[in-house]
Amino acid sequence: MNDIAWGSDEELTDTQFYNRLSDIEFLSGLLKSTAFGSSPTILLTGVRGVGKTALIKKLKRDLNERYLISYINLSQSNSFQTGNLDRSDIINLIFRELIKSAQEKGLTTTIKKIEKIIKTNNLKLDNIMSFEGIPIPKMGLEEDYSKLSEFVMDLPQKIYEECPEEIDGVLLFFDEFQNIKDLNEQMDGFLWYLRSKVQSQKNVTYLFSGSMSLKDKLIEDIAGKNGAFGGRILTIEIKPFNQVTTRKYLQTNAPTLQFTKDGFDRFYKCTKGIPFYINTFARLLPENEELDKNKIINIFKKSLPLLASHFTITWGRLTLKEQKIIVSLLDMPLKRVEIANTLHVTSGSLARPLATLQNLVLVENDDGKYSIIDSILKYWLLNYYNEKGFYPFRSD
Numbered sequence: 067m068n069d070i071a072w073g074s075d076e077e078l079t080d081t082q083f084y085n086r087l088s089d090i091e092f093l094s095g096l097l098k099s100t101a102f103g104s105s106p107t108i109l110l111t112g113v114r115g116v117g118k119t120a121l122i123k124k125l126k127r128d129l130n131e132r133y134l135i136s137y138i139n140l141s142q143s144n145s146f147q148t149g150n151l152d153r154s155d156i157i158n159l160i161f162r163e164l165i166k167s168a169q170e171k172g173l174t175t176t177i178k179k180i181e182k183i184i185k186t187n188n189l190k191l192d193n194i195m196s197f198e199g200i201p202i203p204k205m206g207l208e209e210d211y212s213k214l215s216e217f218v219m220d221l222p223q224k225i226y227e228e229c230p231e232e233i234d235g236v237l238l239f240f241d242e243f244q245n246i247k248d249l250n251e252q253m254d255g256f257l258w259y260l261r262s263k264v265q266s267q268k269n270v271t272y273l274f275s276g277s278m279s280l281k282d283k284l285i286e287d288i289a290g291k292n293g294a295f296g297g298r299i300l301t302i303e304i305k306p307f308n309q310v311t312t313r314k315y316l317q318t319n320a321p322t323l324q325f326t327k328d329g330f331d332r333f334y335k336c337t338k339g340i341p342f343y344i345n346t347f348a349r350l351l352p353e354n355e356e357l358d359k360n361k362i363i364n365i366f367k368k369s370l371p372l373l374a375s376h377f378t379i380t381w382g383r384l385t386l387k388e389q390k391i392i393v394s395l396l397d398m399p400l401k402r403v404e405i406a407n408t409l410h411v412t413s414g415s416l417a418r419p420l421a422t423l424q425n426l427v428l429v430e431n432d433d434g435k436y437s438i439i440d441s442i443l444k445y446w447l448l449n450y451y452n453e454k455g456f457y458p459f460r461s462d
């Protein structure tokens with residue numbers, strides 16, 4: 067079982083990392099075209115736990131030698147954690163990650179030059195905060211923001227031009243990009259700004275990745291006909307493992323699991339081929355023991371709190387109304403008025419909470435009907451109710 071990563075692992079070893087061969091081949095082909103000055107822009111989508119981050123990190127390892135690669139995780143900004151993400155935080159994050167990766171790559175002369183540019187451009191510096199010895203530009207006024215964002219966004223191409231001998235290009239991997247929604251009314255403007263910068267850089271490739279439902283308005287805002295990158299971005303969906311891949315994966319990486327045929331079918335049904343669930347569940351199964359359908363069902367029920375663990379934090383942060391909306395959707399997808407009737411509230415009062423639930427990728431809207439996206443969340447709630455007789459609603 068050593069070859070099965072934990073569900074929380076992001077950096078998988080090459081033995082733990084299974085398959086995705088065609089995705090890797092396709093994506094690295096695209097990314098490598100950066101070397102010829104024809105940098106593509108990529109949007110990587112896929113449901114929670116499907117393996118986007120693991121894939122990006124693998125690409126980073128594979129391409130690290132000839133490219134300067136920055137991994138920028140939007141959920142890692144302080145202000146995102148406290149719930150007030152701002153454009154300037156994203157710019158700051160990009161700056162830090164660029165410097166960090168340049169440092170890791172040993173591009174010291176280039177970094178020295180960057181320091182000089184910061185000083186000569188009169189960018190205000192925050193001397194209290196510094197990153198790897200380089201003071202972090204400070205923003206107070208709108209004017210500072212514009213100046214700094216221009217500087218930071220032009221930096222990747224500049225870095226390339228400083229050292230074309232050492233690198234073939236710069237790759238910026240943005241992860242958890244769905245969090246950009248937290249910019250609220252600033253989001254659209256920011257996306258268009260980003261697009262203008264992305265377009266003007268020949269040797270820099272941008273890859274945006276995040277958990278999005280395919281019906282997500284964000285995908286429309288980014289890649290749709292009238293979206294900021296409309297027609298100029300390649301959208302690639304990372305899919306769950308199919309049944310055959312899942313079987314081969316477990317045979318190779320967890321040969322001590324002995325499924326009967328219907329035991330395996332049930333395992334696949336429970337995990338839906340999503341690597342996060344496959345790995346978490348597989349690690350909870352007994353080894354060298356026959357696993358038939360009934361056993362899988364039993365262990366699945368017991369494992370639900372763990373399988374749903376990434377939902378429990380999000381669930382706990384929801385308002386009571388948002389939680390009740392989710393519960394109203396347990397049986398079947400509903401229209402907004404139908405949810406309103408169930409909850410005895412007006413339809414208008416549901417606009418905000420439904421938008422929040424969609425932003426959190428918990429609920430999607432398909433042709434006017436709302437449904438719960440992830441079946442594990444559904445099973446967890448149903449099972450909770452079956453065992454305790456009530457749902458885990460917040461008590462205030």
Ligand SMILES: Nc1ncnc2c1ncn2[C@@H]1O[C@H](COP(=O)(O)OP(=O)(O)OP(=O)(O)O)[C@@H](O)[C@H]1O
Binds near residue numbers: 073074
């Ligand atoms: N190719 C793979 N082979 C084996 N296991 C994998 C693979 N990809 C992902 N996993 C497993 O799934 C888990 C979740 O993957 P990852 O964090 O990359 O998903 P994600 O799509 O980024 O999810 P999120 O949307 O929540 O960020 C990993 O910790 C790992 O255990």
Ligand SMILES: [Mg+2]
Binds near residue numbers: 118120241242
């Ligand atoms: Mg991820």
